Amino acid sequence: MSKKLVIAYSGGLDTSYCAVSLSKAGYDVHAVSVNTGGFTKQEIEHIEANAYKMGVSTYKNIDAVATFYNKVVKYLVFGNVLKNNSYPLSVSAERIIQAIEIIEYAKSIGAKYIAHGSTGAGNDQVRFDMIFQTLAPEIEIITPIRDQKLSRQEEIDYLKSNGIEMSWEKAKYSVNKGLWGTSVGGEETLTSGKPLPEHAYPSQLQKEGEQKVVLTFTKGELTAVNGKENTPEKNIQILNDLAAPFAIGRDIHVGDTIVGIKGRVGFEAAAALITIKAHHLLEKHTLTKWQLQHKEYLASFYGMHLHEGQYLDPVMRNIEAFLESSQEQVSGDVTVSLKPYHFTLDGIESAHDLMNAKFGSYGEMNKGWTADDAKGFIKIFGNQNKIYHQVNSES
Structure with a gap:
């Protein structure tokens, strides 16, 4: 039976441990990383060299910068998405595309297993598992770090015992x-x-x-x-x-x-x-003010669903259609x-600037209506409040 396995490989300690341990366990390990804008050519070459030291059969780097923009970033711009009014979803948005690219690659080479190095405490385990399960339920997910609850030192000791002598000192940041x-x-x-x-x-x-x-x-x-x-x-x-x-x-x-x-x-x-x-x-x-208002709450939902790994829910395509229109x-x-x-x-x-209307300037003289028009509008516009307060006034 083929034990072909694809690992989401970053080159860090966790994914290196996974690559070595799974190779030792008899899996045919194929490492893949996805470039969503963070890799230089030299860094890719360095990751590839290290991957082969970990015993993988092949290494592939997928250039997904354009895909990342077209499938995700474009809609984050259309929606002006800032989570909690500050964060542009830099990492969580990337993880979705990385997960999709990795599982599609696993399917393309006929892998029966897929692995990632997420722990059991963070967001990435949810994003990776949900994408993998949805797009390829027939592929078994393996997560050594999460399942074995390994400490960083235990991983380093294991790699050293298998002849992998590298500098694993954790960067301060x-x-x-x-x-x-x-x-x-x-x-x-x-x-x-x-x-x-x-x-x-x-x-x-x-x-x-x-x-x-x-x-x-x-x-x-x-x-x-x-x-x-x-x-x-x-x-x-x-x-x-x-x-x-x-x-x-x-x-x-x-x-x-x-x-x-x-x-x-x-x-x-x-x-x-x-x-x-x-x-x-x-x-x-x-x-218009109504376009702006309805865009705001739909974009907020879009950002939240993306952050929580719900990218494949069809509602996301519905919201994207609205944002694009x-x-x-x-x-x-x-x-x-x-x-x-x-x-x-x-x-x-802009040729579409609505401040360039012929009706007048805000706070200045109007050109599109008379004083009596304004008085009538205000009288009718205030009806709802006047009725409420008359009905509920204390007498």
């Missing part, structure tokens, strides 16, 4: 970089009272002063930066390169994990925050000023 932002975890984020120190963030302040950037959106998508057109995912990377020297986009997210406990994590997501805020400003000018008029330029540690939105130019 864990950093997960991707297209839509970088998460930063450390001892400070394990409790509630301390900020992350300056040096923990991947981008340090290198520029002073102010730099103007013009972002062009076409039907809600970022299609050009400073007049130069590229694919939206490339423009996000370009914008991040412009903003990173200003150390923009830092914050600490506090949220509810899928398993019911509170979690705290630092992040740096300059391009994500600037794109969302610029896009939202353009929407304020180009959408809302972007028909969301085109124009937004001027942003980059400054040390923050940015400001200067204004927009």
